[in-house]
Amino acid sequence: MDIIQRIENLKMEDEAWELLKSNLRDLEEPKNVLLVGSFGAGKSSFINTVITALTGKYDYYADVGSGSRHSTTRVKRISSINYWRPKDEVDKELKLPTFIDIIGLDPQLSTSEDDRTINSQILNLVINGQLPENADLLDLGKNLREGKQIKESTDGKTPPVDAIIAVVSAENLNGAIPQTLIDEIYMEANMRKKQIPVFAVVTKIDKCDLSQQNLERKKNELCEAINITPDKLLLCSNYQPDPEQDIEKDIDILKFLIKVCSPHLQAVELEKIECEAPPPIPALAALYNTILDDRYTYIRVQALKVAVAVLVVAFFLSLIMNLWYKMKSYTVS
Numbered sequence: 001m002d003i004i005q006r007i008e009n010l011k012m013e014d015e016a017w018e019l020l021k022s023n024l025r026d027l028e029e030p031k032n033v034l035l036v037g038s039f040g041a042g043k044s045s046f047i048n049t050v051i052t053a054l055t056g057k058y059d060y061y062a063d064v065g066s067g068s069r070h071s072t073t074r075v076k077r078i079s080s081i082n083y084w085r086p087k088d089e090v091d092k093e094l095k096l097p098t099f100i101d102i103i104g105l106d107p108q109l110s111t112s113e114d115d116r117t118i119n120s121q122i123l124n125l126v127i128n129g130q131l132p133e134n135a136d137l138l139d140l141g142k143n144l145r146e147g148k149q150i151k152e153s154t155d156g157k158t159p160p161v162d163a164i165i166a167v168v169s170a171e172n173l174n175g176a177i178p179q180t181l182i183d184e185i186y187m188e189a190n191m192r193k194k195q196i197p198v199f200a201v202v203t204k205i206d207k208c209d210l211s212q213q214n215l216e217r218k219k220n221e222l223c224e225a226i227n228i229t230p231d232k233l234l235l236c237s238n239y240q241p242d243p244e245q246d247i248e249k250d251i252d253i254l255k256f257l258i259k260v261c262s263p264h265l266q267a268v269e270l271e272k273i274e275c276e277a278p279p280p281i282p283a284l285a286a287l288y289n290t291i292l293d294d295r296y297t298y299i300r301v302q303a304l305k306v307a308v309a310v311l312v313v314a315f316f317l318s319l320i321m322n323l324w325y326k327m328k329s330y331t332v333s
């Protein structure tokens with residue numbers, strides 16, 4: 001990298017920092033940012049990467065896995081107390097986010113005959129702060145799968161989630177995006193009780209063999225699936241232990257964090273409007289409605305109505321004629 005490029009980068013990094021600090025100062029409380037995605041997607045590595053970009057120092061803030069076993073099976077909260085030690089006194093006050101690292105969501109727990117999958121239930125509990133710190137999610141998933149219910153779940157055990165980052169590995173972009181998981185994230189973040197800002201990160205870009213064009217296409221597909229605009233998605237190669245600082249990566253991460261920490265993107269509680277159930281339909285009317293649903297039966301019913309109407313008119317006509325005839329014969333006699 002030439003010296004001019006380096007100076008340019010440092011200037012951009014300074015600008016990004018200033019914007020981030022201004023957003024952080026406008027926050028009332030630090031944002032609680034939940035990372036969700038499948039096992040091995042790079043959630044924990046991404047937390048470590050963001051903190052490295054912020055502090056310039058890599059450490060094992062979140063547990064990174066390497067094999068087929070879950071390395072994070074609990075709800076782990078990493079707040080600024082755990083990573084933020086600036087020299088500048090003023091910067092100590094910055095409301096940097098708390099990252100919430102959870103177990104990789106198992107696609108097998110994304111299927112259910114009921115309306116709610118196990119993953120949806122777990123996401124809902126975490127999002128609403130109904131699980132205590134260090135809650136064992138592997139055990140909870142097992143219990144919920146066996147149909148057991150949580151004995152006590154109250155709000156306020158931990159602060160509720162303010163923003164969600166869906167993490168997808170670029171290695172998995174070759175195939176289909178894990179749609180059920182994405183649907184669950186979308187449902188829980190947008191539809192149930194709240195509307196929570198959602199962002200996305202595609203990790204392991206260094207391992208991705210897609211062409212630039214295909215990567216762009218996949219990026220747009222992912223944005224459509226979660227219903228977010230492309231500026232809320234970051235393509236990232238996570239820092240690994242003992243990394244060399246990559247200033248361009250740091251700038252991209254800071255710019256992403258500016259959006260995640262925007263005071264204007266708030267999670268809102270959905271106000272449910274109370275509605276009354278419609279009055280019960282009498283059995284006959286219900287039957288009538290069912291019959292009318294069929295187009296051909298509708299025509300037949302209309303024809304029958306006309307026929308009945310003609311018969312009724314004919315009946316009354318014959319009655320009147322009969323009467324008139326009787327009256328006439330009475331007058332004559």
Ligand SMILES: Nc1nc2c(ncn2[C@@H]2O[C@H](COP(=O)(O)OP(=O)(O)O)[C@@H](O)[C@H]2O)c(=O)[nH]1
Pocket residue numbers: 037038039040041042043044045046063064065066067071072104203204205206207236237238239240
């Ligand atoms: N090459 C590469 N490896 C990564 C990247 N992100 C994560 N990994 C590796 O992927 C594995 C799983 O990462 P981890 O962060 O534990 O995933 P999690 O289960 O989603 O938390 C670890 O071996 C990481 O070193 C990345 O961007 N590039």
Ligand SMILES: [Mg+2]
Pocket residue numbers: 043044045063064065071072101102104
């Ligand atoms: Mg992890």
